[in-house]
Amino acid sequence: MGRHYGAVEYDRIYRRRKPRYAAEALETSQRYLFQLTLDTLPAVGRIVEIGCGTGQFTQLLESRGFRDYVGYDFSAEAVRQARERTSLSVQVRDIEKEPLALQAGDTVVALEVFEHLEDDLALISEWPRGVLCLFSVPVFDAPNHLRWFLNEADVRSRYETCLALSTVLRVDSYRRPGTAPWFFAAGRML
Numbered sequence: 001m002g003r004h005y006g007a008v009e010y011d012r013i014y015r016r017r018k019p020r021y022a023a024e025a026l027e028t029s030q031r032y033l034f035q036l037t038l039d040t041l042p043a044v045g046r047i048v049e050i051g052c053g054t055g056q057f058t059q060l061l062e063s064r065g066f067r068d069y070v071g072y073d074f075s076a077e078a079v080r081q082a083r084e085r086t087s088l089s090v091q092v093r094d095i096e097k098e099p100l101a102l103q104a105g106d107t108v109v110a111l112e113v114f115e116h117l118e119d120d121l122a123l124i125s126e127w128p129r130g131v132l133c134l135f136s137v138p139v140f141d142a143p144n145h146l147r148w149f150l151n152e153a154d155v156r157s158r159y160e161t162c163l164a165l166s167t168v169l170r171v172d173s174y175r176r177p178g179t180a181p182w183f184f185a186a187g188r189m190l
Contacts, residue, residue, distance in 0.1 A: 005116065005144045006074075015077055032171060034060055036184050037109060037134050040167070045105040045132075046070070050095050051113035055082025062086050072100075095123060104130035111136045112182070115145045124189075125162045131189045133163055139170070139181045155183045163187030 034057055041047065045068070052058055052071030055078075061069055067088070073079050074094040082090040096117060102108065108131060114120040115137055124133070137155060138148045149155050152168045159165060165187035172181030 030056070033111060033136055033182070033184060036169070036171070037111065038064065040134050040186050041066075041109075042107060042132065045107055046103070047107050047109060048072070048100060048102060049109040049111075050100070051110060051116070052082060052090055053078045055085050055090060057109065057111060058082055058086045058088050058090060062088050099123075099126055102127050102131050104128050107132040107134065109134050112138065115147050118146065121158070121162060124159075127189050129189050132186065133189070134184075134186050136171075136182045136184045139172070139183065149183055152183065155185055159185065159187065162190060164190055 037057070038060070047061065047066060047069045049057060049069070049071040050073075052073045053075070055071065058069065058071050059082075069088045071082065071088065071090040072093040072095055073082070073090070074092065074096075076092050079090050079092045096119075100108075108127070110133065114135060117123060127133075138145060139150070141148050147158075149158075152170060155168050156165055163185075165185055167184070167186040169184045170181060171184050
């Protein structure tokens, strides 16, 4: 297993990366993950994205007319880059240290986030009943992953302690050769 990377490491990573914001610049796997998420979003309610990074999904939401949104990332550099590309609310916040003020009708989007959190289950267990969570987790290990999942049963075993999962889908048929698959899941707080 990997180690927990902090905001300083991610600021450095985002400064070195060439930003890719436009939908046509996204890898096929990201495009498919974003589309799965869009297709699962409810028609109404606030979207709270944790780990919004440089705002690729944020920009896509804005282009599709979503306005009731707030995105959080602990990397000030990622948030700076996201703000260059979207007018939606994007804020610097370390959600492991500052709990979210969620309401029952909110939808939390966490794409490639939970594997980086020290105690993802403690964070999720603080959310109010009825919050919908759409998330993805990897099927592969990496230096900055604290956990990864081999199969659907692993995902269910970890997250059904606090979320009633309606969907757990292994997504690898739309990925670019040489890239690793992930699991996409949707569930409501118990």
